Amino acid sequence: MYGGFSQSVTGNSHIAIGLVCQDHSANEVNEHYAIAAIADGHGSKKYFRSHMGSQFAVEAALETIKRFYLDADKFEKNFPKYHKLILKNIEKQIIVNWNARVQQHLDSNPVRAKEIEGFTKEEFQAIPTESYYGTTLVVAVIGKGFCFGIQIGDGSLVALFEDGEPVMPMNYDESAPANMTASMCNTNAASMFNSFYIENKRPIAFYASSDGLYTSFGNEDDFLDYHLSLTTMLDQPDAFGVKVTKDLTRRSHFGTEDDISLATVYDQELLSDKLADLKAKAADLKAHAAERKKKKLEALKNM
Numbered sequence: 001m002y003g004g005f006s007q008s009v010t011g012n013s014h015i016a017i018g019l020v021c022q023d024h025s026a027n028e029v030n031e032h033y034a035i036a037a038i039a040d041g042h043g044s045k046k047y048f049r050s051h052m053g054s055q056f057a058v059e060a061a062l063e064t065i066k067r068f069y070l071d072a073d074k075f076e077k078n079f080p081k082y083h084k085l086i087l088k089n090i091e092k093q094i095i096v097n098w099n100a101r102v103q104q105h106l107d108s109n110p111v112r113a114k115e116i117e118g119f120t121k122e123e124f125q126a127i128p129t130e131s132y133y134g135t136t137l138v139v140a141v142i143g144k145g146f147c148f149g150i151q152i153g154d155g156s157l158v159a160l161f162e163d164g165e166p167v168m169p170m171n172y173d174e175s176a177p178a179n180m181t182a183s184m185c186n187t188n189a190a191s192m193f194n195s196f197y198i199e200n201k202r203p204i205a206f207y208a209s210s211d212g213l214y215t216s217f218g219n220e221d222d223f224l225d226y227h228l229s230l231t232t233m234l235d236q237p238d239a240f241g242v243k244v245t246k247d248l249t250r251r252s253h254f255g256t257e258d259d260i261s262l263a264t265v266y267d268q269e270l271l272s273d274k275l276a277d278l279k280a281k282a283a284d285l286k287a288h289a290a291e292r293k294k295k296k297l298e299a300l301k302n303m
Contacts, residue, residue, distance in 0.1 A: 001029075001031075002030075002265055004264060005263070006026050011212060012253040012257040013258065014258075021259050022041030022050050022054060025037065026263065033144075035139065035140070036265040037058045039261075040135060041133075042183065049105075052133055053134055053135040060094050060098040061094050061137060065139075068089075083197040087195045098184050134181070134185040136155050140265065141206075146199045146200075147198050148197045152193045153181065154211045156213070157208050160278075162270065162274065164231075170195075204270050204278075208261075208263045209260070209261060213260045215256045225285050231271070234264070
């Protein structure tokens with residue numbers, strides 16, 4: 001059986017100027033799959049409905065993957081053989097689904113004067129309507145016998161497999177031209193995704209997060225170690241939710257000051273089997289970190 005958690009918190013820089021949270025996150029678990037998804041709406045003024053765009057991106061991702069799983073037995077049989085083709089189809093369908101949601105929202109909610117008061121008439125007319133809702137998207141899926149993930153734009157995806165080592169499985173290859181943000185709103189968005197597929201390697205947990213979390217750490221090693229620490233708490237989901245929400249809020253207020261989203265899905269049985277090893281590994285890392293900090297302070301005193 002799978003478990004899941006998702007949370008988005010508003011960054012202090014947004015609170016200070018009265019902006020809503022532009023991130024969105026969700027998870028969904030059942031007997032066949034577990035999905036974690038986050039989206040980070042763009043901050044520039046032309047993306048003035050990006051908080052809705054991020055919600056639509058997460059909803060589109062979950063709905064699309066559910067559609068592919070309508071005949072779960074058939075999907076689980078075919079996906080390993082045709083995963084490259086199917087991943088491309090999933091990415092395309094997510095974009096189609098997202099654009100449909102954007103258009104439906106725009107038809108029901110025409111642009112208000114207040115939303116565009118910072119633009120000249122010419123500036124506003126030059127903005128493609130999809131750009132109002134511009135957003136990134138990161139999705140991770142645990143299935144039976146395989147796992148996969150897709151990403152467009154920034155953000156992070158971290159996995160822990162049976163060895164307990166946190167890794168970033170996505171081979172990130174920025175597909176956008178130098179002056180263009182990889183975004184769901186681009187006309188060629190379907191070609192801007194990065195993805196991965198792993199077979200016969202059972203994940204303990206996947207974590208998808210917006211870039212506000214990554215930038216709250218001093219380096220990538222600390223960021224990865226954080227996910228190991230998180231995994232040691234997943235066996236107590238209620239306490240996990242309270243502690244992680246508090247930590248994300250602290251980081252979004254006093255660290256990066258950006259919105260932060262985190263979504264995780266995990267294999268409860270495998271977590272139970274590996275929990276003691278994970279806790280020992282996390283304790284060892286914590287001890288090494290404390291020793292490094294101590295040596296650094298001593299070196300500073302001797303300067």
